[in-house]
Amino acid sequence: xxxxVYKRKKTRTIPLGxxxxxxxxxxxxxxxxxxxxxxxxxxxxxxxxxERIDRTRYADPLEDGKFHYGFNSTYLKKVVxxxxxxxxxxxxxxxxxxxxxxxTKIEGLDVHFIHVRPPHRENxxxxxxxxxxxxxxxxxxxxxxxPLLTQSRDGVVFEVICxxxxxxxxxxxxxxxxxxSLAAARIFLKLMERLGFSQFYLQGGDWxxxxxxxxxxxxxxxxxxxxxxxxxxxxxxxVLLSLLIGPYLPFLVGLSREDVRRLFPFFxxxxxxxxxxxxxxxxxxxxxxxxxCGVNDSPVGLAxxxxxxxxxxxxxKNRDLEDGGLERKFSLDDxxxxxxxxxxxxxxxxxxxxxxxNLGSNLNNRVxxxxxxxxxxxxxxxxxxxxxxxxxxxQIRYRNLQSYTFMxxxxxxxxxxxxxxxxxxLFNFVKKVEKS
Amino acid sequence: MFTEVxxxxxxxxxxxxxxxxxxxxxxxxxxxxxxSGAPRDAGEDxxxxxxxxxxxxxxxxxxxxxxxxxxxFPSLEDSQFNYGFNSQYLQKVVxxxxxxxxxxxxxxxxxxxxxxxTKIEGIDIHYLHVKPKKVPEGTSxxxxxxxxxxxxxxxxxxxxxPLLxxxxxxxxLVFEVVCxxxxxxxxxxxxxxxxxDSVCAARIFHKLMKRLGFQQYxxxxxDWxxxxxxxxxxxxxxxxKGLHLNFAPPSKPGLSMALSMMxxxxxxxxxxxTDFDIQRLxxxxxxxxxxxIxxxxxxxxxxxxxxxxxRGLNDSPVGLAxxxxxxxxxxxxxDFRNLDDGGLTRKFSLDDxxxxxxxxxxxxxxxxxxxxxxxNFGQGLDxxxxxxxxxxxxxxxxxxxxxxxxxVKQKYxxxxTFTPMxxxxxxxxxxxxxxMAExxxxxxxxxxxxxxx
Numbered sequence: 001x002x003x004x005v006y007k008r009k010k011t012r013t014i015p016l017g018x019x020x021x022x023x024x025x026x027x028x029x030x031x032x033x034x035x036x037x038x039x040x041x042x043x044x045x046x047x048x049x050x051e052r053i054d055r056t057r058y059a060d061p062l063e064d065g066k067f068h069y070g071f072n073s074t075y076l077k078k079v080v081x082x083x084x085x086x087x088x089x090x091x092x093x094x095x096x097x098x099x100x101x102x103x104t105k106i107e108g109l110d111v112h113f114i115h116v117r118p119p120h121r122e123n124x125x126x127x128x129x130x131x132x133x134x135x136x137x138x139x140x141x142x143x144x145x146x147p148l149l150t151q152s153r154d155g156v157v158f159e160v161i162c163x164x165x166x167x168x169x170x171x172x173x174x175x176x177x178x179x180x181s182l183a184a185a186r187i188f189l190k191l192m193e194r195l196g197f198s199q200f201y202l203q204g205g206d207w208x209x210x211x212x213x214x215x216x217x218x219x220x221x222x223x224x225x226x227x228x229x230x231x232x233x234x235x236x237x238x239v240l241l242s243l244l245i246g247p248y249l250p251f252l253v254g255l256s257r258e259d260v261r262r263l264f265p266f267f268x269x270x271x272x273x274x275x276x277x278x279x280x281x282x283x284x285x286x287x288x289x290x291x292x293c294g295v296n297d298s299p300v301g302l303a304x305x306x307x308x309x310x311x312x313x314x315x316x317k318n319r320d321l322e323d324g325g326l327e328r329k330f331s332l333d334d335x336x337x338x339x340x341x342x343x344x345x346x347x348x349x350x351x352x353x354x355x356x357x358n359l360g361s362n363l364n365n366r367v368x369x370x371x372x373x374x375x376x377x378x379x380x381x382x383x384x385x386x387x388x389x390x391x392x393x394x395q396i397r398y399r400n401l402q403s404y405t406f407m408x409x410x411x412x413x414x415x416x417x418x419x420x421x422x423x424x425x426l427f428n429f430v431k432k433v434e435k436s
Numbered sequence: 437m438f439t440e441v442x443x444x445x446x447x448x449x450x451x452x453x454x455x456x457x458x459x460x461x462x463x464x465x466x467x468x469x470x471x472s473g474a475p476r477d478a479g480e481d482x483x484x485x486x487x488x489x490x491x492x493x494x495x496x497x498x499x500x501x502x503x504x505x506x507x508x509f510p511s512l513e514d515s516q517f518n519y520g521f522n523s524q525y526l527q528k529v530v531x532x533x534x535x536x537x538x539x540x541x542x543x544x545x546x547x548x549x550x551x552x553x554t555k556i557e558g559i560d561i562h563y564l565h566v567k568p569k570k571v572p573e574g575t576s577x578x579x580x581x582x583x584x585x586x587x588x589x590x591x592x593x594x595x596x597x598p599l600l601x602x603x604x605x606x607x608x609l610v611f612e613v614v615c616x617x618x619x620x621x622x623x624x625x626x627x628x629x630x631x632x633d634s635v636c637a638a639r640i641f642h643k644l645m646k647r648l649g650f651q652q653y654x655x656x657x658x659d660w661x662x663x664x665x666x667x668x669x670x671x672x673x674x675x676x677k678g679l680h681l682n683f684a685p686p687s688k689p690g691l692s693m694a695l696s697m698m699x700x701x702x703x704x705x706x707x708x709x710t711d712f713d714i715q716r717l718x719x720x721x722x723x724x725x726x727x728x729i730x731x732x733x734x735x736x737x738x739x740x741x742x743x744x745x746x747r748g749l750n751d752s753p754v755g756l757a758x759x760x761x762x763x764x765x766x767x768x769x770x771d772f773r774n775l776d777d778g779g780l781t782r783k784f785s786l787d788d789x790x791x792x793x794x795x796x797x798x799x800x801x802x803x804x805x806x807x808x809x810x811x812n813f814g815q816g817l818d819x820x821x822x823x824x825x826x827x828x829x830x831x832x833x834x835x836x837x838x839x840x841x842x843x844v845k846q847k848y849x850x851x852x853t854f855t856p857m858x859x860x861x862x863x864x865x866x867x868x869x870x871x872m873a874e875x876x877x878x879x880x881x882x883x884x885x886x887x888x889x
Contacts, residue, residue: 052505055498057750059803061743062630063472069810070744177512279737279745286733289511290520290762294748294755296507301748301755308744349509356519 012374014217014367019183021166021174022108030105032194037101037112037170041093045344049299053084056300067311067324071304075323079307080300082332092337096140103170104194106187112170113163113191114139118150121157127224127430128197130161130188130215134206135351136306137413138169138341140334145419153427156434161195163188165207165354169341173350180357181207182368185214189222198222201430205229205414207354214368216375225433227378227426229414231389231398258406259390262383277312277386280305284355292349302348303339310335313412315384329417376436378403378429380422384411402436403429463670463821465639470619470627471558480555482647487551487562487623491543495798499753503534506754517765517778521758525777529761530754532786542791549597553623554647556640562623563616563644564590568601570610577601577612578880579650581641581668585659585683586805587760588863589622589795590615591788595869600876608877609884614648616641618660618808622795626804633811634660638667642675654880656680658864660808669825678883679823679848680876682830682864685837690846707842712856716838731766731836734759738809746803756802757793764789767862769834783867828853828879830872834861853879 020026061073099114118126129149131142139162149158164171165184174183188211192200201224204212209228216223283291295302311324318325326335342348377398381389383406391404405425410418469475511523549564568577580600582593593615600611617624618637627636641664645653654677657665662683669676686693696707701718704710709717717723737745749756765778772779780789796802827848831839833856841854855875860868 048505052751055502055751057800059626059743059746059750059800060472060628062807063628065630065743069807070741071747073743073747076747175510175513177515275736276740279733279740282729282736283733283745286730287520287762289509289515289523290758291733291745292509293521293523293526293758294752296509297502297505297752297755298748298750301751304744304747308741346507346509353512353519 012220012372014182014214014371016186016189016218017182018107019179019186020108021176021179021183023175026108030108032104034102034104034194037103039093039096039101039170041089041344046089049089049343050084052297052299053080056080056298066322067308067319071308071311072322072324075326076300076304078323079303079326079332079336083299083303083336087333087336089340092333092340095143096337099143099146101170104191106190106194107183109166109174109187110172111163111166111187111191112139113161115195116146116150116160116162118152118157118159120152123155124152124157125155125434126157126159127201127434128159128161128192128199129201129203130163130192130212131415132163132188132202132204132208132211133165133168134204134208135168135354136309136338136342137206137416138338139164140338140341141413141416143334145415145423148419148423149426154431156427156431158201161192161197163191165211165351167350167354168347169345173347173353178357179354181210181214181354182218182366184211185218189215189219192222199224201225201227203227203229203426206412210358213373216373216377217368217371220373220375223375225376225378225402225430226373226398227380227429229380229382229422230385230387230412231379231394256390259388259392262388262390273316274387277316280309281355284352285359286356288352288356289349292352295348296346299339299343302343303336305348306339306342307335310413313384313386314417315411329411330413334416373398374400376400376402376433378405378425378432380405380407380414380425382407382410382412382414382418384409385414386412402432462673463635463667465635465671467557468629468632468636468639469558470629470632470636472628475558480558482554482556484552484554484647487553489543489546489551489623491539491798496539499539499797500534502751502753503530506530506752508754516776517762517773521762521765522776522778525780526754526758528777529757529780529786529790533753533757533790537787537790539794542787542794545594546591546791549594551623554644556643556647557636559619559625559627561616561619561625561640561644562590563614564597565648566597566601566613566615568603568610568612570603572603572606572610575610578609578884579614579645579653580611580876580880581614581616581645581653581655581665582865583616583618583637583641583655583657583661583664584621585657585661586621586808587763587792587796588659588866589792590617591792591795592863592866594788596865596872599869599873609880611654611876611880614645614653616644618664618805620804620808621801622799626801626807631811632808634663634808635667635671637664638671642668642672645675651675652677654678654680654883656876658682659862660812663812666823669823669827670821673823673825676825678826678828678852678880680828680830680879681848682832682872683835683837683862684829684839684844684848686839686843686846693843693846696840696842707840709840709842710856712833713838713840716833717840727770728837734763735809738806739813740810742806742810743803746806749802750800753793753797756797757790760793760796761789764863767834767836768867769861783861784863788866823848824850826850826852826883828855828875828883830855830857830864830875832857832860832862832864832868834859835864836862852882 099116101114103110103112142162167173202212209230216226295305311318311326314329395401414422549566553560553562603610620626655665662681669679700707700709765772765780829844845851865872
């Protein structure tokens with residue numbers, strides 16, 4: 001009995017490892033100080049942007065092409081016109097700076113993060129939480145949800161840390177090969193430690209969900225709870241079985257009616273959809289330096305590349321619209337601020353390399369994908385998320401699933417699109433965990 | 437005994453009948469119109485206009501300004517070309533481009549052959565038409581249409597054209613060569629309507645050849661040119677006398693191909709596999725599947741979101757160069773990925789490489805060139821129709837997809853020549869023009885000889 005318990009305990013964590021990602025050789029000691037940071041801009045930066053925008057060489061879209069060939073050129077002109085004549089980057093920089101920013105060196109890289117303390121702490125249970133973004137997002141996606149999380153509900157309130165993944169935005173990019181989600185997870189654990197947090201919650205979507213999962217696998221004793229809005233389901237035997245039997249006898253393989261509605265016909269909905277939408281994934285996972293080269297010189301090219309995702313990943317049906325439905329859920333100011341973070345830092349190429357570093361070798365063979373997660377987990381299933389993951393599939397690896405919520409609306413950029421819904425679910429999950 | 441013979445005859449007759457039927461199966465197509473708006477009622481202008489490639493100070497200044505505005509991002513330490521085009525080496529190429537490359541001189545070089553444009557199905561089609569200076573007594577030049585691919589252009593054939601049109605060896609055939617630009621590439625207008633695929637290009641090129649007065653002609657192609665010329669042979673098998681290819685990826689594995697993948701390693705003789713075939717095909721998973729996935733990211737994104745991926749490349753000449761030249765590195769030899777300079781100048785000169793890039797840059801055609809992928813993959817690339825037109829295949833050792841004789845014959849039933857080449861990769865015509873010219877000669881002579889009988 002004890003042996004069995006011992007054996008199970010053995011597979012609960014993945015090794016921490018270590019790394020060095022700076023230029024050249026590793027230095028003997030590392031500067032551990034945390035420095036305040038301010039986002040800045042200059043007239044020169046803005047003029048350079050405008051000159052490049054003015055030099056854009058547009059091509060006509062195909063008649064009636066809508067968003068089926070990618071970002072529609074006619075609508076792109078409208079977005080760019082707003083960007084050139086109405087968008088106020090200086091004002092947006094002030095918006096970015098409303099929360100305190102910091103930088104600190106870990107494993108040879110300058111790691112950027114914002115640290116938001118709740119205004120009222122007396123008599124409140126203050127729970128530290130780290131929220132991790134993905135691609136093509138940034139810490140800025142969380143600016144709508146931050147005020148909701150730092151306002152107490154029933155005596156519970158969050159203290160929020162939002163880092164930038166190294167290679168994204170204001171975090172320095174790795175100079176060495178091999179910087180994957182395990183490295184990012186370890187660096188973020190060190191960050192929390194450096195900030196003095198021994199116990200905390202985690203939230204993530206897109207790459208953020210993989211990184212926070214890794215963090216929970218590396219140091220489960222530190223992670224009180226893990227909340228995700230995206231989960232990459234394992235293609236295991238159980239999944240295969242549910243695909244075959246699911247359409248006919250869903251209950252037999254642990255699928256609910258809602259699951260069936262969202263999942264089948266599997267092939268049309270998921271596999272072809274995935275093929276249609278994963279071109280960027282394929283090229284970024286194989287030739288990131290080539291793909292990033294042109295978009296680092298052309299702000300309009302960068303905007304098209306990034307904003308196309310904010311169109312189709314909010315709702316796949318947006319491809320049938322002339323304007324890609326972009327402004328239905330997001331404001332141009334918010335969308336362009338996110339693009340400007342990639343533009344002003346020139347981080348698009350390093351952000352793409354993350355795909356190659358994680359997927360270069362077969363992902364399913366990596367140690368973290370063979371290891372289960374025992375930390376209390378909560379999952380928010382948004383209807384327009386890229387890949388649907390039913391509860392039973394999530395439970396294959398997340399063995400301590402405390403909450404699984406079907407959301408009424410929203411897509412991939414959950415925190416950006418539906419901050420209220422996500423905040424509600426996060427509070428509910430956390431209360432559940434705190435009670436037990 | 438009698439019943440067996442009768443049965444054999446019946447079965448034989450049935451097979452023959454079926455074969456005859458499929459022999460008569462020809463690819464059909466409808467007419468199209470690709471201009472903007474609705475087609476005008478008045479007849480189409482079918483005049484042939486002379487065309488010259490031109491440039492201007494303004495064009496060069498704009499190029500230089502953009503090059504100077506490049507924001508390079510250093511490649512990872514020791515990564516060579518494994519993450520795509522190496523940033524450090526790209527700076528060297530760009531420096532040459534900015535300070536030594538002479539576009540005006542290259543434009544003169546482009547104009548050494550006569551260029552023309554003519555309107556077909558609503559769009560301007562650009563092509564070169566090179567007539568031989570000397571044709572031996574009692575013979576006539578053999579008409580040949582050569583079609584390029586992506587990211588190439590008509591310029592890929594500039595080394596090959598003189599070898600086919602200048603009569604050096606009196607025993608050789610002399611050719612009259614037409615090199616069009618696929619609509620959406622280079623100086624050919626891009627279609628304004630959806631749905632322009634390789635069959636449409638093939639149909640338009642048939643119309644072009646007919647307009648130039650040719651009744652029968654040969655066709656040569658690689659990359660997309662392979663598909664367009666194959667479609668031409670499928671559309672009008674009587675018009676295409678011979679089809680010469682250096683690229684022929686099978687679209688759907690037939691029975692013999694599938695068997696050969698399973699058993700070929702252990703029974704190579706059964707499938708006619710040479711040592712080189714074995715080396716390039718096995719182990720299948722690694723050589724065919726993994727390599728394929730590693731190198732087809734561009735294909736995947738171009739076949740789904742061409743307007744997005746082309747967008748930045750039309751503003752950033754350096755981005756465009758990196759995107760295009762990466763292919764001239766990796767598709768010439770996969771080993772080049774491990775070189776700091778991608779082996780780029782081992783087979784090509786920077787002048788030639790950059791001239792090709794400039795064709796994409798000055799015409800602003802990168803987006804429309806990428807749309808061809810979406811249009812072709814949308815319908816399902818394969819026209820499974822067997823090709824009975826006499827075919828010649830030049831098998832270059834470093835071609836992207838290696839096709840042994842057995843696999844080529846799956847679709848091209850009348851394989852007249854199959855030549856394993858000593859060296860050369862995907863851009864064979866540009867890399868090894870002599871070898872290519874030799875093979876075209878060899879192939880055409882056999883077909884012409886047969887016709888004489």
